[in-house]
Amino acid sequence: MNHYIIQENISKHITLNETEFTIFLSRLKKIQIPRKNTILSQGQLCENIYFVESGALRAFYLDESGKEATIMFAVSDWWVTDMYCFINQKPAMLTIEAIENSIIYRLKKSDLDYLYAAIPQFEKFFRILMQNAYIREQLRVIQNLSLPAEARYEIFVGKYPDVAKNVKQKQIASYLGITPEFLSMIKHNKRKGLK
Amino acid sequence: MNHYIIQENISKHITLNETEFTIFLSRLKKIQIPRKNTILSQGQLCENIYFVESGALRAFYLDESGKEATIMFAVSDWWVTDMYCFINQKPAMLTIEAIENSIIYRLKKSDLDYLYAAIPQFEKFFRILMQNAYIREQLRVIQNLSLPAEARYEIFVGKYPDVAKNVKQKQIASYLGITPEFLSMIKHNKRKGLK
DNA sequence: CGTCTATTTGAATGTACTCAAAAGCGGTGG
DNA sequence: CCACCGCTTTTGAGTACATTCAAATAGACG
Numbered sequence: 001m002n003h004y005i006i007q008e009n010i011s012k013h014i015t016l017n018e019t020e021f022t023i024f025l026s027r028l029k030k031i032q033i034p035r036k037n038t039i040l041s042q043g044q045l046c047e048n049i050y051f052v053e054s055g056a057l058r059a060f061y062l063d064e065s066g067k068e069a070t071i072m073f074a075v076s077d078w079w080v081t082d083m084y085c086f087i088n089q090k091p092a093m094l095t096i097e098a099i100e101n102s103i104i105y106r107l108k109k110s111d112l113d114y115l116y117a118a119i120p121q122f123e124k125f126f127r128i129l130m131q132n133a134y135i136r137e138q139l140r141v142i143q144n145l146s147l148p149a150e151a152r153y154e155i156f157v158g159k160y161p162d163v164a165k166n167v168k169q170k171q172i173a174s175y176l177g178i179t180p181e182f183l184s185m186i187k188h189n190k191r192k193g194l195k
Numbered sequence: 196m197n198h199y200i201i202q203e204n205i206s207k208h209i210t211l212n213e214t215e216f217t218i219f220l221s222r223l224k225k226i227q228i229p230r231k232n233t234i235l236s237q238g239q240l241c242e243n244i245y246f247v248e249s250g251a252l253r254a255f256y257l258d259e260s261g262k263e264a265t266i267m268f269a270v271s272d273w274w275v276t277d278m279y280c281f282i283n284q285k286p287a288m289l290t291i292e293a294i295e296n297s298i299i300y301r302l303k304k305s306d307l308d309y310l311y312a313a314i315p316q317f318e319k320f321f322r323i324l325m326q327n328a329y330i331r332e333q334l335r336v337i338q339n340l341s342l343p344a345e346a347r348y349e350i351f352v353g354k355y356p357d358v359a360k361n362v363k364q365k366q367i368a369s370y371l372g373i374t375p376e377f378l379s380m381i382k383h384n385k386r387k388g389l390k
Numbered sequence: 391c392g393t394c395t396a397t398t399t400g401a402a403t404g405t406a407c408t409c410a411a412a413a414g415c416g417g418t419g420g
Numbered sequence: 421c422c423a424c425c426g427c428t429t430t431t432g433a434g435t436a437c438a439t440t441c442a443a444a445t446a447g448a449c450g
Contacts, residue, residue, distance in 0.1 A: 060336050067338040084330045086203035123318040131401055135279045137332035138266060142256050144339050145264040145372040177340040184430055377438055379398055
């Protein structure tokens with residue numbers, strides 16, 4: 001079994017011995033998710049957090065008017081869930097779907113709670129994970145408040161070039177909070193500017 | 196010495212014995228901040244995290260064009276800092292100013308690191324703090340993406356009624372990502388609607 | 391009381407949206 | 421292998437939400 005990527009991910013922040021790694025891995029379930037399948041749907045109890053080994057997922061919120069807001073793209077080496085509903089074991093607000101054939105690890109809330117108790121270092125690991133997530137979202141709030149759509153698009157492309165290349169524009173637009181039509185216009189204008 | 200509020204805050208998530216509390220409190224510095232003073236300025240090294248006992252603070256980002264984006268209001272029982280710069284010990288992107296005379300506790304990064312080592316439960320405490328902050332910011336992203344300004348204003352007033360009452364509209368506008376003029380219009384329109 | 395800042399109001403403008411239609415692209419079946 | 425279907429992207433016209441700028445009014449504070 002090749003647990004390379006997830007072991008590396010953990011080892012970025014904490015150091016586990018072999019026994020601890022074995023305990024951790026024993027709580028994970030490796031799953032293949034074909035493109036277009038969802039691992040969580042709005043309204044469904046959110047029981048798991050996921051680690052992406054390969055492929056790509058998208059988490060989005062669907063509002064009453066049917067408009068999607070993409071919350072995050074999760075590619076290799078990312079953790080993803082609907083955090084509020086996972087922590088509080090509530091019905092999900094978000095839907096998470098595979099946008100490519102993906103291989104992911106599933107960790108149940110009860111198993112995470114077990115890990116916190118059995119291997120205290122996991123508190124530190126998730127503290128750092130949450131900290132990074134908080135910082136990321138806060139930066140996104142700042143950018144949404146202070147930058148026009150075009151600048152936000154450029155930052156997105158700069159920060160996640162691989163996502164930007166492999167994902168539908170429609171989905172990038174919904175991450176930026178603009179319509180696909182307007183994103184199309186932005187890109188076209190920029191090219192004109194470069195002539 | 197009255198440490199009631201901060202002890203309550205800690206005790207929401209972890210249980211410390213008396214010795215541990217004493218260690219914790221010994222690392223805190225209680226400070227009075229007069230209205231309009233700043234405890235952190237953009238560009239200055241962010242060395243501390245703060246807990247608000249009383250009063251109110253505002254954290255904001257000032258962009259190149261001179262426009263302010265209010266990131267958060269911190270009132271009694273809240274923790275506040277420029278998290279990215281605190282964690283990485285970098286020059287602050289944010290400015291944090293007292294909008295009322297305030298009493299706060301200051302905790303240095305090095306002391307927090309000491310606490311993580313000396314009292315492992317602090318990992319858990321800050322894990323939960325970061326988790327809640329992440330969830331809050333993510334919800335704010337969703338709302339910024341999917342709701343018009345008027346709905347965001349109403350949610351803000353509903354969620355933080357005391358802040359909404361005591362803070363300048365200009366500052367609320369900069370939290371919502373709109374101009375003070377437009378917020379004024381929103382409020383006026385709503386009143387008309389209620390006649 | 392006077393000054394400084396915040397809020398309101400209004401007109402002109404800009405950024406981004408809606409709706410509709412055409413063009414492009416990718417996958418699937420004949 | 422080509423043709424067709426469904427979905428994404430582009431293009432454009434008209435519209436709506438929010439901004440800018442300016443000026444008047446109201447509030448807060450020394």
